Amino acid sequence: VDVTAMNDAPILWLRPDPDLMFLGTITFVQSEDNWVFQATLERDVVGQLTAIAELGKIGTPDAIKALAAILEDTRNYHAVRSAAAAGLATAATVRNAGAALETLISLFKSFYFYEDGSRFKPNDYSDLAAYHVLVGMVRALAIVRDASGESPQHIRDFLGELLKTNDNSSNELTDAFFVAELYKALTQTALASRDSAIGLAMYRKLCSALDFYRILPSYHDVVSQAALAGIAALAGAPGSRVPRGEVLDKLY
Numbered sequence: 001v002d003v004t005a006m007n008d009a010p011i012l013w014l015r016p017d018p019d020l021m022f023l024g025t026i027t028f029v030q031s032e033d034n035w036v037f038q039a040t041l042e043r044d045v046v047g048q049l050t051a052i053a054e055l056g057k058i059g060t061p062d063a064i065k066a067l068a069a070i071l072e073d074t075r076n077y078h079a080v081r082s083a084a085a086a087g088l089a090t091a092a093t094v095r096n097a098g099a100a101l102e103t104l105i106s107l108f109k110s111f112y113f114y115e116d117g118s119r120f121k122p123n124d125y126s127d128l129a130a131y132h133v134l135v136g137m138v139r140a141l142a143i144v145r146d147a148s149g150e151s152p153q154h155i156r157d158f159l160g161e162l163l164k165t166n167d168n169s170s171n172e173l174t175d176a177f178f179v180a181e182l183y184k185a186l187t188q189t190a191l192a193s194r195d196s197a198i199g200l201a202m203y204r205k206l207c208s209a210l211d212f213y214r215i216l217p218s219y220h221d222v223v224s225q226a227a228l229a230g231i232a233a234l235a236g237a238p239g240s241r242v243p244r245g246e247v248l249d250k251l252y
Helices: 006-009 030-042 047-058 061-072 078-094 098-112 128-142 153-165 177-189 196-215 220-236 243-250
Strands: none
Touching: 006 153, 006 196, 030 047, 030 061, 047 061, 047 078, 061 078, 061 098, 078 098, 078 128, 128 177, 153 177, 177 196, 177 220, 196 220, 220 243
């Protein structure tokens, strides 16, 4: 964090009702520097989350830099780091800040890819905080939208590659919940597309998953549940080319 502005700021940030005593919604406005200080220096999680959400809406280079620093700092609570990822996604969407999306993907690769950035590392859930951040970043990528309100093609490709190269062979814990999150994220990106062919292709992918996990069920059928929810959502989307009679067979 650039602390030079602290010299000119007798008050670094303000938080109305920090103990959440008042019923109701409070809309509070302060400068970008104040939000940066609150997001990075505040030790209360609620205060950090509030500031992070505002920085995502601001979406300036300084705001993106602060969000990236929060996401990189492993001392932060995993929910705070996940919120920073969502903040970068918001900046990429609301402000159409390409730098925010580039930062998000770059950090994802630095955390979970091999050093050359070519391939997703095998799963290792021994660090549960890192796992929660991984899921948070997948969810963040799924909500990125371009200027036309659609999910960028390279985001769909990136998430699809994560699913394709997911390797849980050396992991002691199940990856069922993570795989389910990937299917949910891919469904979100397909629903955000105006091209009905993308939705139809996603429907076929979910049907294949459903058939596979019928033979080899996942833990508590979480992947099958995600696939079924995605199929239902795609079938109900405006302009969908998904055959609804076929969907009913899948659901029943």
